[in-house]
Amino acid sequence: MTTITATPPKLDSEALTLKSTSLWQITWHRLFRRKSSIIGMIILALLVTIALTAPWIAPYSPTLSMLDVDPPQDIQKRSSPCIHLLGCPQDQPQHIMGTDGNLRDEFSRMLYGARLSLMIGLSTVSFAIIIGTVLGALAGYFGGWIDNLIMRVMDVLLAFPSLLLAIAIVTVLGPGLINALLAIGIVSIPAYARVMRASVLSVREMDFVSATRSLGGNTYEILFKCILPNALTPLIVQGTLGIATAILDAAALSFLGLGAQPPTPEWGSMLGAERNQVFTAPHLVFYPGLAIMLTVLSFNLIGDGLRDALDPRLVHVSS
């Protein structure tokens, strides 16, 4: 018998570098080719800018009542927007989005609300992805009773309407922003665990995994160095769309008084606090509602774009 030489096949280094950069490059290109995802990214960029620069662009502190301003402003609660550039008399204090029920500047609160919403979206989804990925990877890789145990627990979580389950969790933990985030994080775990498990199952038996295993790679190496990177694509798509859901759920919890507690400027709680003023001061309901809608829309557009851009079956169609 001839010995099998372990020399790797000679690779064209130029081709290799081209290929390794092209996956993300292609994705990026394709993302930019879609108008909808460009719109999504523009909105998101705007939101991130606002969130980062809120302390500098906000005219007032988000929790400051105009009654505490020195000298006190002659202004009513829930006053209509007053913009000097658009003809509002100069002797009236300028409030671009009016004031809320506690005579706080609505515009400042909206700006700070962007911080919270992005923070809520990113932190809950990161939490859910980390836990969900680990659970899904374990279930998919080991199979057997571990798989059964983990996935049945996930099934139970999935069997509840997610918002109801979140409400139940918050009721037990007590209302508050952190608890609401935790609750939303917990209810979104199963989605990621499922995606991860499916990916692991499909990748687990592939040749390069068997190769790593036969070369003596341990479980950790196989799981996190071979399988995980290959299962990342669907997770990114799921995660981007998940941020939108998380923001929406957090707004709903805050609307119900279970999330951010006053005086935190959270869009959902701002909406909830002024719900009785739909007819008398519609701007107080309109602006937070619009902001939530735009944020969720931006993440949904980007998520949709990413899904198409990362789908290998669509590579040739769109390019």
Next chain:
Amino acid sequence: MKRNLSVLLSLVVLASILLAACGGTAATEAPAATEAPAATEASAATEAPAAAYEGLSVVSPDCEYGGEFKSIEAVDELTVKITLCVPDPAFPSKIAFTSFAIQPTEYIEATGGNGDLLEKPIGTGPYMIESWERGNQLVLTKNPNYWGENVGADTLVFRWGTESAQRLLELQSGTVDGIDNVGPDDFATVEGDSNLALYTRPALNTMYIGFNNNPQVEGFDNTTNPLANEKVRQAIAMGIDRQRIVDNFYPAGSEVASHFTPCVIPNGCVGDEWYAFDATAAKALLTEAGYPDGFETVLNYRDVVRGYLPDPNVVAQDLQAQLKENLNITVNIEVMESGAFLAAGDAGQLQGIHLLGWGADYPDQTNFVGYHFGAGASLQFGDKFEDITSALASGAQLASDSDREPFYTTANNAIRTHVPMIPVAHGGSALAFKASVEGAFASPLGNEEFSVMSNGTDTFVWMQNAEPISLYCADETDGESLRACEQVTQSLLSYETGGTAVEPALAESYEVSDDLTEWTFKLRPGVVFHDGSTLDANDVVTSLSVQWDAANPLHTGNTGAFSYWSGLFGAFLNAPPAQ
């Protein structure tokens, strides 16, 4: 797969067995409770023949137990005699209150003091309960045997909506005939609508910021409650700009409270006026009390609109901002469910600060300061103050307003010193009805009667702020429950329509001894309960004594607090020793 299915099935079966077991225990308890009273009151046969009327009586061996009642006796079929330990000039006003309504003895015994009694009271009023769809509506039908006059619709429907915008929308669209508590920003809208009519309710109420002064209230983990320190409470009293709250967050017709009791009520605002707002002095006092950097506490309230608190969330947040700004006290807002909030308050379990208010039940100081700070008051404000309780006890026994004045001056000043709460506002509020409703009015006591209103059709729909908690109003304090009870059950006396004067109801007349301790009520003959039984003196004795006698097995109610009884008449008979 098959095995999985069988496991699932057995789980379901197990769960249903467990459920059945739990239901079973509840069911077996009920009969035990109903038998008990028959045993304890065996001497007085309840079903005595008309010839030899055996009246029930409950007598306290002495007056040392701390309450006002000495005895309740059924002298004959239509005569009830109530003997008091101390003179009480306000007794007619008190006994006329909704909580002391009369229900049939047999019914109270059959329900064991709760159960059906909470859902379906049997009274003598103009309306009787048809159905109560929890969470949806309460339907009442006209009582054909009502002894008085009822010009109202055949069917009276109670609905509720916590949102003032929702209530107004329903009224505008015509699905309801009247609404309670028009939103503070909507007064002009209603007045400008020719189809609607606005009825303003006099500000016979008080909104206050309560403190639990118990040093080790639950939740403080044995650290000392800063609010137990009188100086801290005084500092907060000075450090809150109440004028700003009333100016910005209350509708027209509201005023800043100078005392706990509105000035309309005799002796309501005698004594010194409340602290003037002075942030600097407040901060200095807080430093002197040992909290130069402030502290952290909670603010509890229920997110429900009442005449005294038209916009609770906004007021709470303004208070939060003021305490932070003026005293560096960090307040965490915790909104509670209405029933749970009231129960926790009565039990002294509210931590920190709370927002609540009080609407007059009858126009007397005993209903305001007496109920809240007297010896019989609940644990809402923590420990009681001896100088307040003794002054109130003395004042309550005197008949004329001028004789009472020095005692209420003392009590008001002591309240100002000890600061169990901060009176903030007497809130103006308003009801709105369709302009076509005849006989509509706003009662200063909040007890609107629908038997005097007519909309020309056979159904009248009323929309209030919240669902009744239960309909056994002996054990309810919330106005939303009381108003529903008032359509169904009646007391010995009642308040005039749209006013506060006491007039006869189930008792045609009453006599009182010169020393104001022996009250003899002559019942109206031929009054029939909704279940067809006839009102007699024993029903009065039972209805009142189950509230009075804590050892009575029927002394159960919804929560068992019976706050109105203890608030108005002091301690319960046979009350278990305080723990």
